[in-house]
Amino acid sequence: MHILRVFNTNVVLARDADGREVVLTGRGLGYQARPGQPVDESKVVRVFVPDDGRNADNFGAMLAAIAPEHVLVVDQALAPVWAELGREPSSTTVLALADHLSFAIKRVQHGIPGVFPLRAEIAHLYPRELHWGEQIVDAVNDQLGLALPRDEAVPVALHLVNASFNSGNLALTYRMTGVFSQVFDIIESEYGRPLERESVNIARFITHLRYFFVRVHSGTQLADDSAALLDAIRASHPQAHRCALRVADVLAMRLEQPITDDETAYLTLHIARLSQPGRLGTTPS
Structure with missing residues (x-):
């Protein structure tokens, strides 16, 4: 793989052996790296393949703006969901959830309450996704030592609904x-x-x-x-x-x-x- 763009010290855009543009993460992966150089694959922790027609440059820019530990904990928390669904991990869903939860974490740290107007509807229409959402929020709290409200599972559930809603359609x-x-x-x-x-x-x-x-x-x-x-x-x-x-x-x-x-x-x-x-x-x- 060769580097196409360096977003920060931990996130780069590269072209893989199949000719696809992929976003790579790993501590120090982009440090002193330049476009055209080969990727130090020993530092690669995660390979994101933008799906749903997402622009790889835009995907990488968004990913670089999120704390690496937030991306990692969301990726790990989603693993049981993908296993139960029997599907390959969705890079877009990982990014969307990490972006949302990163903002939610900042909101809680600044004492700004969240608004969750759809809990009753989500609980009725999508009980499975809400259950997964609660598990993900619990995992984020446990791993990062936070106190996100349990109702944060509502928007997380919507992200999961959206992931399945667009699958194959x-x-x-x-x-x-x-x-x-x-x-x-x-x-x-x-x-x-x-x-x-x-x-x-x-x-x-x-x-x-x-x-x-x-x-x-x-x-x-x-x-x-x-x-x-x-x-x-x-x-x-x-x-x-x-x-x-x-x-x-x-x-x-x-x-x-x-x-x-x-x-x-x-x-x-x-x-x-x-x-x-x-x-x-x-x-x-």
């Missing part, structure tokens, strides 16, 4: 891709400049939309009816909210279901983040 994947492209066109039209479509923030927005698809198809859209929160979001981000309403209208037509106010509010927050300086491309000349 190419028709749905193609449909989602078309809708994503249309959503990006709407945002670019609203702000009059292009999105940086290979950015980490776009990847996170896509992840949000993927889970939105899961919720729509399972009939569990977010619907807390928190009027005060919704009003605050509208007031803080009027242009993003106007854009989110346009996006919600398109999603409603494409998915043949009305979009709740809560889902529109979360779209608003994501669009507001994308519209911040440096998140969109430069204004066309």
Whole structure:
């Protein structure tokens, strides 16, 4: 294998013997390494093969932004799940869960409470995934000496539902891709400049939309009816909210279901983040 890009001292992008672009992790793997050099395979701990059509550069950038110990503990905690499912480990699921739990850990460390509005629905619709989610949260707490709330298993379960939801369903994947492209066109039209479509923030927005698809198809859209929160979001981000309403209208037509106010509010927050300086491309000349 040869190095294509060095993300940090522990994460590199490489080309394997089959010609695939893969993301490699290992302590010191990228230290003083340069593109074109052979990989020191004795330092490789994990080989990630981006699946679901994920861009390898984007995958590596996201992975490099997560603490290595968080990736490792999630990878280990998921092993029994893959064994029970009889499937090969999904690199995308490991990355998504590690990214989520890394943020959850920071949230707990700063005393910010989590919100888990779907616990009743998840417990009813996906009891197996919720059970696995609880096991994963327990494993993370045990391995890292943390105190993540047990209800953190709810979003973890949604990640696992999403992993199985998209398995082998190419028709749905193609449909989602078309809708994503249309959503990006709407945002670019609203702000009059292009999105940086290979950015980490776009990847996170896509992840949000993927889970939105899961919720729509399972009939569990977010619907807390928190009027005060919704009003605050509208007031803080009027242009993003106007854009989110346009996006919600398109999603409603494409998915043949009305979009709740809560889902529109979360779209608003994501669009507001994308519209911040440096998140969109430069204004066309």
